Amino acid sequence: MSFTVNLRSVTLEYGAEPALADVDLDLEAGKIYGLLGRNGAGKTSLLSLLAAFRKPTSGEVLVGGEPVWENAPIVSRVALIREGGDFDDTETVKGTIESGQIRPSFDTDYAFALADRFEVPLKKRVNALSRGKRSVLAALCGLAARAELTMFDEVHLGMDAPTRDAFYKELLAEYMDRPHTVILSTHLIDEVANYLEEVVIVDKGRILRHADIETFQGMGATLTGPAAAVDALGLEPLAEQRLGGTKSITVAALDAAARERAAAAGIEVGPVGLQDLFIHLTAPQDRNGA
Amino acid sequence: MPTLANLRLPTRRYALGAGITAEALKYFKYWIAAALVLAFAFPFAVSQWNDITISAWYYAANGGKWFTAFVGGGFLFVLVPNMVATGLTRRELAVSMGIFGVLWSLAIGAIAFAGLLAERAYYGAMGWSHGIDANDAIAPIGSAAETAAFGAHYPLVYLVYFTAGALIGVASYRWEGAGWLLLVPVLPVVFSLDNALYDTEPVGPGWAGFLGGAIGDWGRGLIVALLLVTVAGLAAAAYRILIDIPLRAKKA
Amino acid sequence: MFDDGTPIYRQIADQIKAEIMNGSLEPGGKVMSTNQYAAFYQINPATAQKAFRELVDEGILYKQRGVGMYVADDARDRLAADFRERFFERVLAPLVREARQAGIPLSDIIDYLRDQEGALR
Numbered sequence: 001m002s003f004t005v006n007l008r009s010v011t012l013e014y015g016a017e018p019a020l021a022d023v024d025l026d027l028e029a030g031k032i033y034g035l036l037g038r039n040g041a042g043k044t045s046l047l048s049l050l051a052a053f054r055k056p057t058s059g060e061v062l063v064g065g066e067p068v069w070e071n072a073p074i075v076s077r078v079a080l081i082r083e084g085g086d087f088d089d090t091e092t093v094k095g096t097i098e099s100g101q102i103r104p105s106f107d108t109d110y111a112f113a114l115a116d117r118f119e120v121p122l123k124k125r126v127n128a129l130s131r132g133k134r135s136v137l138a139a140l141c142g143l144a145a146r147a148e149l150t151m152f153d154e155v156h157l158g159m160d161a162p163t164r165d166a167f168y169k170e171l172l173a174e175y176m177d178r179p180h181t182v183i184l185s186t187h188l189i190d191e192v193a194n195y196l197e198e199v200v201i202v203d204k205g206r207i208l209r210h211a212d213i214e215t216f217q218g219m220g221a222t223l224t225g226p227a228a229a230v231d232a233l234g235l236e237p238l239a240e241q242r243l244g245g246t247k248s249i250t251v252a253a254l255d256a257a258a259r260e261r262a263a264a265a266g267i268e269v270g271p272v273g274l275q276d277l278f279i280h281l282t283a284p285q286d287r288n289g290a
Numbered sequence: 291m292p293t294l295a296n297l298r299l300p301t302r303r304y305a306l307g308a309g310i311t312a313e314a315l316k317y318f319k320y321w322i323a324a325a326l327v328l329a330f331a332f333p334f335a336v337s338q339w340n341d342i343t344i345s346a347w348y349y350a351a352n353g354g355k356w357f358t359a360f361v362g363g364g365f366l367f368v369l370v371p372n373m374v375a376t377g378l379t380r381r382e383l384a385v386s387m388g389i390f391g392v393l394w395s396l397a398i399g400a401i402a403f404a405g406l407l408a409e410r411a412y413y414g415a416m417g418w419s420h421g422i423d424a425n426d427a428i429a430p431i432g433s434a435a436e437t438a439a440f441g442a443h444y445p446l447v448y449l450v451y452f453t454a455g456a457l458i459g460v461a462s463y464r465w466e467g468a469g470w471l472l473l474v475p476v477l478p479v480v481f482s483l484d485n486a487l488y489d490t491e492p493v494g495p496g497w498a499g500f501l502g503g504a505i506g507d508w509g510r511g512l513i514v515a516l517l518l519v520t521v522a523g524l525a526a527a528a529y530r531i532l533i534d535i536p537l538r539a540k541k542a
Numbered sequence: 543m544f545d546d547g548t549p550i551y552r553q554i555a556d557q558i559k560a561e562i563m564n565g566s567l568e569p570g571g572k573v574m575s576t577n578q579y580a581a582f583y584q585i586n587p588a589t590a591q592k593a594f595r596e597l598v599d600e601g602i603l604y605k606q607r608g609v610g611m612y613v614a615d616d617a618r619d620r621l622a623a624d625f626r627e628r629f630f631e632r633v634l635a636p637l638v639r640e641a642r643q644a645g646i647p648l649s650d651i652i653d654y655l656r657d658q659e660g661a662l663r
Binding site: 044048051052053054055070071072073075076077078079080082083084085086087088099100101102103104145147 | 297298299302306368371372373374375376377378379380381382533534536537539540
Binding site for chain 3: 031032168169172173175176194195196197213214217218
């Protein structure tokens with residue numbers, strides 16, 4: 001039974017500054033979501049609300065259809081893994097893993113097997129671990145929680161590329177073994193894009209876009225050709241570049257008709273990767289069409 | 291905590307409270323053993339060239355109050371982010387912490403009580419006087435029954451210190467840099483009641499005992515009642531701070 | 543492994559089609575499961591499922607409930623027709639358009655193609 005997520009008019013303020021402003025969001029159960037946003041956009045705030053790390057200033061946060069705040073049957077099956085983990089640093093790795101047993105669903109054998117595979121020494125104290133190993137420990141505790149809503153917030157930081165790769169692989173295997181809702185918050189968008197089913201982009205405390213990954217992948221286009229021909233299409237560019245008489249524009253959406261017109265005019269139409277699309281969608285200077 | 295394996299949701303807060311107590315006692319067992327050995331060895335060493343008139347264990351037991359306050363505060367400070375991130379509700383944590391406080395105070399209180407009686411027998415055998423430093427004079431604790439009555443207050447006093455520590459600990463987590471200021475109202479109350487109960491020199495600085503002197507003749511029953519009210523008040527304040535505490539953001 | 547342009551599920555569908563055409567997948571043969579595809583290519587299983595759904599809709603694959611996915615008996619014929627259609631649409635139509643722009647008569651092109659076919663034989 002994996003958890004749905006519903007936010008109803010949720011606002012979170014730190015002092016007077018709103019980190020999230022009147023957010024509505026619905027996530028279906030059992031999918032892997034990518035949560036994208038620039039630093040300070042509100043990703044961590046959003047996840048903190050879903051894990052009941054914080055209480056919203058106003059609005060309703062539902063997980064599995066129930067208010068998540070102080071709800072033991074729900075929060076015991078929600079895991080938010082933050083970069084570096086929330087550990088008692090003086091505890092040993094073994095003790096840290098065992099404290100996960102506060103969750104009835106925690107799979108201790110699996111956690112120890114992962115620790116062995118990722119070479120996290122059980123007898124070492126957490127504060128003696130390297131940043132990379134610490135991230136791995138946090139991630140493996142998240143996997144072993146066997147939660148119904150599992151969220152990883154920038155947990156890859158400190159992991160090297162092979163470790164990240166192994167982590168994604170394990171995450172996918174665990175997900176297929178036991179379908180549940182997963183939210184990955186990361187800056188390494190292209191690295192995780194293939195694992196995602198839907199993408200939520202947060203910007204300035206609001207949900208900027210929420211759609212399935214194919215929508216994002218088919219959404220944008222780059223059009224390159226003679227400046228006059230490109231301009232004649234009359235599209236609203238997110239960004240544009242000029243080199244001599246050649247102009248290249250990026251658009252957030254290109255329908256079939258426009259695509260055909262562009263092809264007929266000898267304009268080269270290229271794809272926009274999720275990472276680039278994200279950069280264009282959230283870049284402040286491009287918002288009003290530079 | 292191996293004791294936590296196969297926890298069930300409705301009862302995990304109780305198991306956690308007991309588990310933390312067991313872990314804490316295990317963690318500090320050498321400290322406790324060291325206090326015992328020192329308290330019994332020190333007067334023996336001093337007796338070689340001086341008369342022994344003062345209970346050494348009394349100092350160890352008083353040190354235990356500070357120790358207990360740090361355990362209450364330190365543990366809660368660490369457990370808040372730890373346990374909430376592991377899927378425990380704040381209410382559950384409050385219950386676990388309450389159980390920990392009571393069990394810890396009983397356990398350490400029992401050690402203090404037993405230590406005092408053992409010391410009395412030890413001092414009796416050695417022919418030393420078993421007294422405490424009270425109001426600029428050394429007052430003997432008294433008969434075995436009086437010693438037992440004197441020592442019987444320890445669990446309650448430890449519980450007050452534990453609760454005070456927990457309040458400061460949770461406030462320090464919630465208000466980084468400012469939470470410890472709660473010491474200002476809490477410390478005089480706890481010190482005064484403690485000093486009044488034992489009618490002795492204050493454990494802390496002299497000014498902290500002023501109230502203790504004033505309420506010194508109120509009678510044990512009233513002071514015990516006040517201590518219980520203080521425990522309840524401190525626990526209520528700590529609970530209030532804990533119940534909607536946000537986890538701190540990760541430092542970048 | 544995947545190029546940036548086309549959605550991954552379409553690339554997977556195309557790959558399965560290519561495997562059917564080149565004979566590495568036999569008609570009536572069993573196809574790997576969604577999860578096997580997902581694990582092999584390290585993609586979300588829903589993406590693999592989308593590819594399968596498309597192929598089932600096109601009649602290339604069929605689902606045996608609780609057993610798995612199989613290649614339809616007439617998959618190759620369907621694909622051949624499909625490829626033919628796509629060939630005209632994607633290769634010949636632009637050719638005709640460009641030839642017209644360049645003023646090359648159609649008869650020249652036909653002659654050229656005949657010569658090429660003779661040379662290849």
